[in-house]
Amino acid sequence: MPGLAVLQAAGVINAVDENLRRLDAYAARAAGQGAVILVSPELFATGYAPALVAGSDGEGIRGELAGIARRHGIALVGSSVDATSSARHISASLFDRQGAELTRYRKSHLFGPEEQSVFSPGDDLPELVPLHGLTVALGICYDIEFPEFARSAAQRGADALLIPTAVPATGDVGGLPPELTYNADRISTLLVPARALENGVYIAYANHTTPDFTGLSCIAGPYGTFLGLAGHEEELLFADVHQTDVVRARELNTYMTCRRPELFT
Numbered sequence: 001m002p003g004l005a006v007l008q009a010a011g012v013i014n015a016v017d018e019n020l021r022r023l024d025a026y027a028a029r030a031a032g033q034g035a036v037i038l039v040s041p042e043l044f045a046t047g048y049a050p051a052l053v054a055g056s057d058g059e060g061i062r063g064e065l066a067g068i069a070r071r072h073g074i075a076l077v078g079s080s081v082d083a084t085s086s087a088r089h090i091s092a093s094l095f096d097r098q099g100a101e102l103t104r105y106r107k108s109h110l111f112g113p114e115e116q117s118v119f120s121p122g123d124d125l126p127e128l129v130p131l132h133g134l135t136v137a138l139g140i141c142y143d144i145e146f147p148e149f150a151r152s153a154a155q156r157g158a159d160a161l162l163i164p165t166a167v168p169a170t171g172d173v174g175g176l177p178p179e180l181t182y183n184a185d186r187i188s189t190l191l192v193p194a195r196a197l198e199n200g201v202y203i204a205y206a207n208h209t210t211p212d213f214t215g216l217s218c219i220a221g222p223y224g225t226f227l228g229l230a231g232h233e234e235e236l237l238f239a240d241v242h243q244t245d246v247v248r249a250r251e252l253n254t255y256m257t258c259r260r261p262e263l264f265t
Contacts, residue, residue, distance in 0.1 A: 002036045002037055002038050002131075002132035002133060002134065002240070002241055003034045003035040003037070003041075003240055004035065004036075004160075004202070004219060004238070004239050004241050005030040005037065005080060005236055005237065005238050006039050006206045006217050006218070006230075006236070006237040007040045007041065007206055007217075007218055008204065008206060008208070008215055008217035008230045008233075008234060009022060009026065009040075009044070009208070009209065009234045009235075010209055010210040010213075010234065011044040011045065011047040011048060011208055012047050012249070013046070013047030013053065014024070014046060014047060014049075014052060014053065014056075015047065015057070016046055016061065017046050018069070019044055019046070019047065019055075020045055020061075020064050020065075021079075023044060023065075023078070024071070026038070026040075026211055026236060027061045027068050027069070027071075027072045028072050029236060030049070031073055031105045032051070033238060034133050035074060036074060036102060036240075037075045037076075037132065037136075037204075038074050038075070038076050038077070039163070040076070040077060040078050040162050041166060041207055041217075042140055042164040042165050042166040042208075043079050043139050043164075043166060044078070044164070044208070045064070045080060045218040046081070048166035048213075049116075050115045050118050051114055053081065054081060054088050055081075055088075055122070056080070056114075058080040058081035058082050058083055058091070061078075061080040061081075062101065062117065065078035065093065065095060066095050066099035066100070068099075069095040069097060070095075070097070070098055073095055075094065075095065075097055075132070076095045076129060077092055077138065077162045077164060077204075077206075078092070078093055078164070079092045079140065079164040080092065080093065087120035088118065088120075088139060089106040089119055089120055090106070090107040090115070090124075091104050091105060091107065091140075092104070092105050092107075092139075092140050092162075092164050093105075094131070094136070094138060094162065095127060096131070101189045102129050103126070103138065105122065105137075105138040105139070105140065106121075106122025106123075106124065106126075106148065107121065107122055107140040107142070108121050108122045108123065108125075108143060108149075108244065109121065109142040109146060109149070110142065111142040111186075111250050123136055125136045125153070125156075126153060127133070128153075128156055128157055128158055129133045133243055134159045134160050134243055135158055135159045135243075136158065136160045136162055137153040137156075137158040137160075138161075138163070139153070139162070140163065141163070141164065141165040141167065143163070143187055144161065144165075144191065144192060144203065145187060145191055147195070147198070148165060150199050150203075151198075153199075153201070154199035154200065154201050155255065155256070158201060159201060159202065159246045160201055160202035160203070160204065161201055161203045161204070162204050163204060164205045165205055165217075166207065166208050166213060167188070167207050167208075167213060167214045167264075168184060168213060168214070169211065169212060169213055169214045170183070181205065181207055184214050185214050187214070188205060188207070188214065188216035188217070188218050189216065189218075189225070192218055193218075193220045193224045193226060195221075196220035196222055197220075197223065197224025197253065198255050199253070199256070200222040200246055200250035200253060200256060201221045201222055201246065202219065202220065202221060202222060202227075202239075202246070203219070204219050205217055205220070207229075207230075209233060210234075214232075215231060216231070216232070217230040217231070217237060218230065218237070219241075221239075221241075221249075222248075222249035222250070223245075223249050223252075223253075227239035227241075
């Protein structure tokens, strides 16, 4: 029955030391309140500004994230730049309570021209990792807005998706009546719980909060209900999660077993 925590906070652009100090304090608080897993926002250590942070020291940041996990005895999901000799990626890493990096995932769906101009998309599905009685998989931000992404992880055996995110506060756009316009708030309040319901999984969705981001981080349960939903200020969300609830949810909502994939190839 692991305690899951989601951090909603503002990562200051190119203030790595300050952001890591704040994450360290939140990790201490989460562990002190019984959480064994903490999910933090996308590129929190550098602040989310793709063109400005693409050259950041991802390896060094991952070393600091590992230290935070080890220092507070908590599994930690943190996001950093993952650079190779030929490309740069937005990545998320899962560290165990001893600070070992269990998996690293490269964001496969890049959002908007700024990300697409400085980063390359990852081409691999997230690994499945056993953690505190659950099977978890990572995703990053825009990934969860694609039904196939969550469905693939659930089909392969994921009980929970741990999603660092950075959703910009676009406001309503399109010049249409309010009931017909798009608002980025609906990603948290509509799409995330829908993904949880249709796949019978937990989703931990950790966003930034400043005037430039939507906030509304959440923990959605496998029945499609909110176990925690933040507002627009800094906040830690907590929820107890149980693999048995994943089993029960899939028995009740039989989307996974009633699918007919042969119709859609």
